Amino acid sequence: MTRAGKNILFRALLIGPALLAITVFMIIPLGLMAYISFRGRDYSGGVLWDQFTAEAYVRLFFESELDGTLALNFNYMYIILRSVWLSFLTMVISLAVGLPVAMFMATRDAKWKAVLVFMVTLPFWTNLLVRNYAWILLLRDHGIINSALLWLGIISEPLPLLHNSFAVAVGLTYSFLPFMVLPIYASLEKIDLRLVEASFDLYANRWQTIKRVILPLAFPGIVAGCVLVFVPALGAYITPELLGGGKTLMIGNLIGFQFGAARNWPFGAALGMFLLALVLTSLWLYARRYRGDLERLQ
Amino acid sequence: MKINPFRNRAFPGDARHWPGLFTATAAFFAYVYLPILILIALSFNENRTVTIWTGFSLDWYRMAFSNRDIVSAATNSLIIASVASVSATTLATLAALRMASNDRFLGKTGINAVFALPITVPEIVPAVATLMFFASLGFTFGLGTVIIGHIVFCIPFAYLPIRARLEGMDPKIGEAAADLYANPVQAFWRVTLPQLVPGILSGLVLAFIISLDDFVTTFFLGGAGSTTLPIYIFGLVRTGVTPEVNAISSLMLLLSLSLVSLSLFLGRDQNRKTGPD
Numbered sequence: 001m002t003r004a005g006k007n008i009l010f011r012a013l014l015i016g017p018a019l020l021a022i023t024v025f026m027i028i029p030l031g032l033m034a035y036i037s038f039r040g041r042d043y044s045g046g047v048l049w050d051q052f053t054a055e056a057y058v059r060l061f062f063e064s065e066l067d068g069t070l071a072l073n074f075n076y077m078y079i080i081l082r083s084v085w086l087s088f089l090t091m092v093i094s095l096a097v098g099l100p101v102a103m104f105m106a107t108r109d110a111k112w113k114a115v116l117v118f119m120v121t122l123p124f125w126t127n128l129l130v131r132n133y134a135w136i137l138l139l140r141d142h143g144i145i146n147s148a149l150l151w152l153g154i155i156s157e158p159l160p161l162l163h164n165s166f167a168v169a170v171g172l173t174y175s176f177l178p179f180m181v182l183p184i185y186a187s188l189e190k191i192d193l194r195l196v197e198a199s200f201d202l203y204a205n206r207w208q209t210i211k212r213v214i215l216p217l218a219f220p221g222i223v224a225g226c227v228l229v230f231v232p233a234l235g236a237y238i239t240p241e242l243l244g245g246g247k248t249l250m251i252g253n254l255i256g257f258q259f260g261a262a263r264n265w266p267f268g269a270a271l272g273m274f275l276l277a278l279v280l281t282s283l284w285l286y287a288r289r290y291r292g293d294l295e296r297l298q
Numbered sequence: 299m300k301i302n303p304f305r306n307r308a309f310p311g312d313a314r315h316w317p318g319l320f321t322a323t324a325a326f327f328a329y330v331y332l333p334i335l336i337l338i339a340l341s342f343n344e345n346r347t348v349t350i351w352t353g354f355s356l357d358w359y360r361m362a363f364s365n366r367d368i369v370s371a372a373t374n375s376l377i378i379a380s381v382a383s384v385s386a387t388t389l390a391t392l393a394a395l396r397m398a399s400n401d402r403f404l405g406k407t408g409i410n411a412v413f414a415l416p417i418t419v420p421e422i423v424p425a426v427a428t429l430m431f432f433a434s435l436g437f438t439f440g441l442g443t444v445i446i447g448h449i450v451f452c453i454p455f456a457y458l459p460i461r462a463r464l465e466g467m468d469p470k471i472g473e474a475a476a477d478l479y480a481n482p483v484q485a486f487w488r489v490t491l492p493q494l495v496p497g498i499l500s501g502l503v504l505a506f507i508i509s510l511d512d513f514v515t516t517f518f519l520g521g522a523g524s525t526t527l528p529i530y531i532f533g534l535v536r537t538g539v540t541p542e543v544n545a546i547s548s549l550m551l552l553l554s555l556s557l558v559s560l561s562l563f564l565g566r567d568q569n570r571k572t573g574p575d
Binding site: 015030104238252258259 | 312314316318319320322323326327329330331333334336337340389390392393395396397403409412413415416418419420421422423424426427428429430431434446447449450453457504507510511513514517518528531532535536539543544547550551554555557558559562
């Protein structure tokens with residue numbers, strides 16, 4: 001066998017198995033999902049395999065009236081908009097909280113940096129379900145926060161903290177905050193602190209220094225952090241399920257519902273394609289502009 | 299302006315002492331860790347109403363350990379996580395060995411993108427896609443389908459640290475082995491692999507934690523007899539808060555925390571210890 005031939009065989013044997021596993025059990029299923037999203041719905045819960053239709057996508061925006069005409073239906077659009085809005089809110093809150101934390105971490109000495117990075121990373125590896133459950137204990141009517149406020153006499157009735165958009169936003173921020181802190185920290189870490197001193201020497205005040213020196217340097221990390229928070233928040237399933245209490249649905253729950261009680265696969269597939277398109281568009285916009293920065297951060 | 303040495307010890311241009319940074323960071327860590335600590339504390343609470351502290355008790359742990367459903371869910375979790383993490387790490391190690399080299403070949407960027415795909419896409423999408431795939435093929439949902447789903451999303455978690463480890467290796471060591479007449483096979487077994495073992499173990503532990511903690515994929519690809527701890531906890535939480543849930547949740551938290559510490563310890567950058575270069 002030639003040297004080049006051997007090289008290709010070697011490559012196929014090493015990379016092949018992992019590539020095959022992801023292709024067969026992820027890429028092909030995603031292809032099947034795209035296919036099913038254009039099939040008809042069998043009301044017994046199955047798929048009409050030989051019927052091509054865009055019905056599932058139409059259903060996202062319209063509903064059929066009794067006389068067969070289509071009328072705008074805001075139910076699903078409302079859930080989609082809520083998902084985008086809550087993810088955006090999560091991103092903004094994470095940024096506001098994450099930026100000073102990253103700044104603090106980046107200005108410590110090497111030993112403290114290692115400890116702080118470890119402490120930020122640690123919760124990410126703990127069970128997401130359990131971390132969201134912990135917020136039920138805090139937010140529910142007889143939970144820690146309401147009990148404390150009642151005891152202090154600040155309120156006389158428990159505040160409705162659980163099972164609403166507020167609870168979902170708190171849970172999403174809690175779940176994905178480390179994804180904001182770490183990339184900003186990575187881009188700030190290399191800052192030469194003398195730049196900040198130079199800025200003060202040139203009569204800039206603190207606010208001007210933040211705006212003109214620190215934010216431009218942190219920018220690649222901020223953008224990466226925003227993407228890393230926004231994308232998983234958009235596809236969240238557990239947080240709205242537990243903290244939204246079945247009332248504050250997001251796209252993920254709507255998809256899940258089509259494979260459970262609703263048994264409408266084509267519609268579930270179409271929603272899946274819609275979420276996939278939203279996520280891939282955000283990533284593509286980001287990659288087109290900041291490709292180099294992303295690779296540097298990894 | 300006169301500088302008061304007590305009120306403003308630091309030069310205002312010294313970003314390390316800016317006001318608010320420390321407060322913000324302290325608040326951040328309180329926000330991140332307090333809910334977890336409160337959950338663990340409440341799991342030792344004797345009272346059934348969960349949020350009022352009346353005394354220390356291990357009753358809920360005793361109840362959890364004697365509950366057969368919990369024990370069988372824990373067994374399923376461990377079976378799935380062991381099989382999935384070992385399989386995924388094997389596949390990932392083989393791939394990383396080839397992908398970490400510097401040479402360029404057709405499709406390399408694409409292959410890296412495929413390996414990152416399971417962590418790029420929100421989990422619910424591949425979970426329901428694989429559900430439809432398995433159902434169309436007539437598979438029976440249970441431990442087998444869950445394990446396949448877990449192997450796929452564990453691959454990136456094992457692949458990324460192992461590849462990073464390989465890329466961080468000093469190529470001079472391999473060259474030295476070749477200079478000392480080691481053939482490529484000997485060089486791999488005697489030089490590359492021993493250096494890579496901590497990276498592989500670190501990837502293995504991360505894949506294990508991710509599999510152990512998974513909810514969404516397990517929920518959609520599972521069937522009768524594949525209930526894992528997260529699925530069991532979810533079922534209980536939806537019907538109401540019970541002290542038993544606090545106990546199992548705390549155990550899961552502590553298990554993940556010790557495993558991730560182990561993984562970070564194994565995967566730490568050992569080049570740093572060799573001193574300045």
